[in-house]
Amino acid sequence: MIVCVAVVGHQNNPLYLQSFTNADDALKLHHIVHCSLDVIDDRVNNPKKTGSTLNEAFLGLLYPSENYKAYGYLTNTKVKFIFVTTDLDVKDADVRNFFKRFHSAYVDAVSNPFHVPGKKITSKTFAERTWFDCWLQLSLVGQ
Amino acid sequence: MVSTYCNRFYSSKPELAARRIEAIGYQVGHQLSERYTMERPRFSDHLEAIKFICKDFWSELFKKQIDNLKTNHRGTFVLQDNRFRWLTRMSVEPTSGNTDASQADSSTSAADNKALPATSMHLYFPCGIIRGALTNLGIPCAVSADMSNLPACSFVIRIKA
Numbered sequence: 001m002i003v004c005v006a007v008v009g010h011q012n013n014p015l016y017l018q019s020f021t022n023a024d025d026a027l028k029l030h031h032i033v034h035c036s037l038d039v040i041d042d043r044v045n046n047p048k049k050t051g052s053t054l055n056e057a058f059l060g061l062l063y064p065s066e067n068y069k070a071y072g073y074l075t076n077t078k079v080k081f082i083f084v085t086t087d088l089d090v091k092d093a094d095v096r097n098f099f100k101r102f103h104s105a106y107v108d109a110v111s112n113p114f115h116v117p118g119k120k121i122t123s124k125t126f127a128e129r130t131w132f133d134c135w136l137q138l139s140l141v142g143q
Numbered sequence: 144m145v146s147t148y149c150n151r152f153y154s155s156k157p158e159l160a161a162r163r164i165e166a167i168g169y170q171v172g173h174q175l176s177e178r179y180t181m182e183r184p185r186f187s188d189h190l191e192a193i194k195f196i197c198k199d200f201w202s203e204l205f206k207k208q209i210d211n212l213k214t215n216h217r218g219t220f221v222l223q224d225n226r227f228r229w230l231t232r233m234s235v236e237p238t239s240g241n242t243d244a245s246q247a248d249s250s251t252s253a254a255d256n257k258a259l260p261a262t263s264m265h266l267y268f269p270c271g272i273i274r275g276a277l278t279n280l281g282i283p284c285a286v287s288a289d290m291s292n293l294p295a296c297s298f299v300i301r302i303k304a
Contacts, residue, residue, distance in 0.1 A: 010281065056184050076180035077279045103181055111174045117279075
């Protein structure tokens, strides 16, 4: 299951950070997200891949640790999406799909004229959509 | 919208109205660029981002692409639109509210002088859109517009180092 999702702005400022666990390991999850940011920077500055995968928004597995896996996604506007999952066998296509839905939820949230660019996302609809996507992901993996 | 800002809110201060209209355009461009770049890979350099503005972004906004793109390869780009949609209906006649006899007698050059500031007001909004979109793509820049022969107009983009 997805235990944490994060949206990080272009100056590495947190725009949205939400964990879905009951235990008090939120700090640990935030730490993983923080570490993933460094990996993203590294990937972007030293691109190893060539061809079609070059400059793709989806960055793939960033930070595998013992219990968690962190996946990343970087948009054209240098906004990063990160999620941390406890699932060990995750399909790439599922992750891509998740990020796509997550991205469109984000775009809809920032298109709100009352949203201030660079500030935290306070939209309730965005939170609900994110939660629903995470839940959907969970049921997909469960199949 | 432009006329409301020019005539009602800031009728005495046209430069303030221009700044305000530009700021609204900036916000619109900022948000639209996020939406329209969703499906594409990241841009590797400035030229690619500008090309995106010329082609996809412009056709989403105005149902046509930019007609001509020039650059000096040192951070200045000139985008020329030969038939800018918002200026095609723009009249170069004097404004109808002006029925003064002495004004009516004056030559066409005076009429042009009256219409030009009103027309140039309408270009602050697209300038703001371009600036907002490019800034959101990580390219801080300054955009100015030039309209020497209507309805063609050109936007000059200067990228800040």
